Amino acid sequence: MTPGGGEQGVGEWAQYDHGDAPDEGTDDVWSAVADGWAELWGAVAAPVWGPLLTATGVGPGTRVLDVGCGTGELLERAARDGAEATGVDLAPAMVRHARERVPAATVRVGAAERLPFRAGVFDVILAVNALQLVEDAGAALAELVRVLAPGGRVGLAGWAEGARNDLDVVERAVAAAYEEDPPVDGPLRAPGGFETALRAAGLDVVGSGVTDVAWCPADADGLVRGVLLGEDPATQAELAPAVIAAAAPFRAAGGGYRLAGAFRWAVARAV
Numbered sequence: 001m002t003p004g005g006g007e008q009g010v011g012e013w014a015q016y017d018h019g020d021a022p023d024e025g026t027d028d029v030w031s032a033v034a035d036g037w038a039e040l041w042g043a044v045a046a047p048v049w050g051p052l053l054t055a056t057g058v059g060p061g062t063r064v065l066d067v068g069c070g071t072g073e074l075l076e077r078a079a080r081d082g083a084e085a086t087g088v089d090l091a092p093a094m095v096r097h098a099r100e101r102v103p104a105a106t107v108r109v110g111a112a113e114r115l116p117f118r119a120g121v122f123d124v125i126l127a128v129n130a131l132q133l134v135e136d137a138g139a140a141l142a143e144l145v146r147v148l149a150p151g152g153r154v155g156l157a158g159w160a161e162g163a164r165n166d167l168d169v170v171e172r173a174v175a176a177a178y179e180e181d182p183p184v185d186g187p188l189r190a191p192g193g194f195e196t197a198l199r200a201a202g203l204d205v206v207g208s209g210v211t212d213v214a215w216c217p218a219d220a221d222g223l224v225r226g227v228l229l230g231e232d233p234a235t236q237a238e239l240a241p242a243v244i245a246a247a248a249p250f251r252a253a254g255g256g257y258r259l260a261g262a263f264r265w266a267v268a269r270a271v
């Protein structure tokens with residue numbers, strides 16, 4: 001099964017905004033890949049955590065909510081910084097991973113568009129590589145604002161435009177192998193995309209930036225499984241040659257790969 005019944009795997013969904021994002025069943029799609037996400041993708045955004053946590057002022061005692069927390073790596077970092085960490089994710093298997101990784105955190109199953117929390121209870125709300133997957137980002141941001149405490153801050157981050165990411169080269173090759181059109185950047189990936197969304201939610205943007213990231217699968221097997229996350233083994237085997245060929249320019253010493261890229265981020269405060 002692939003997201004939305006389409007032909008692209010969750011690996012591509014890691015990066016792209018899809019207008020046809022499914023509502024029902026999204027949790028199952030992400031639950032099915034939770035183990036692979038933890039193994040191959042969970043820390044790819046790590047370089048942006050520092051700028052986000054600094055710009056949102058996370059420290060000891062800060063009540064932090066991570067929306068679309070996945071397997072909990074950012075929650076772990078926030079908890080280590082002394083925050084009172086809470087996560088929410090649509091996919092029960094992602095939530096199980098996050099709970100195991102961060103026993104001190106509260107992690108709940110829930111949708112960004114209908115957060116299972118009372119109004120005004122979080123000082124900081126983060127969403128990393130998640131908002132582009134939500135069908136109605138405006139509705140989700142309204143929910144974030146609802147549960148944000150007076151004077152609180154929202155920090156968003158996600159993949160920058162495809163042209164800044166080596167992964168884009170590989171994903172274009174996969175689309176070509178499927179005889180599909182190349183992936184198209186969604187609005188949140190463009191310069192100013194997060195800032196526009198935050199302002200539309202009535203927030204005051206106080207900081208933004210672009211941070212270099214790198215995805216470094218240890219070998220060709222990890223590369224193929226990561227790019228084609230969510231695809232069945234037969235499809236992975238069929239497309240492996242195209243993925244490996246496209247990633248050839250990004251081979252690193254020792255048999256692994258290094259695909260450079262960038263995340264955009266923006267932080268805003270409640271007015």
Ligand SMILES: C[S@@+](CC[C@H](N)C(=O)[O-])C[C@H]1O[C@@H](n2cnc3c(N)ncnc32)[C@H](O)[C@@H]1O
Pocket residue numbers: 013014026027030031041042043045067068069070071088089090091094110111112113127128129130133134135
């Ligand atoms: C690309 S992963 C990113 C996970 C994590 N934030 C990270 O940086 O590793 C997207 C996550 O968002 C979750 N998700 C997708 N749609 C969601 C929604 N509407 N509400 C809450 N979580 C959602 C998925 O289950 C998945 O765990």
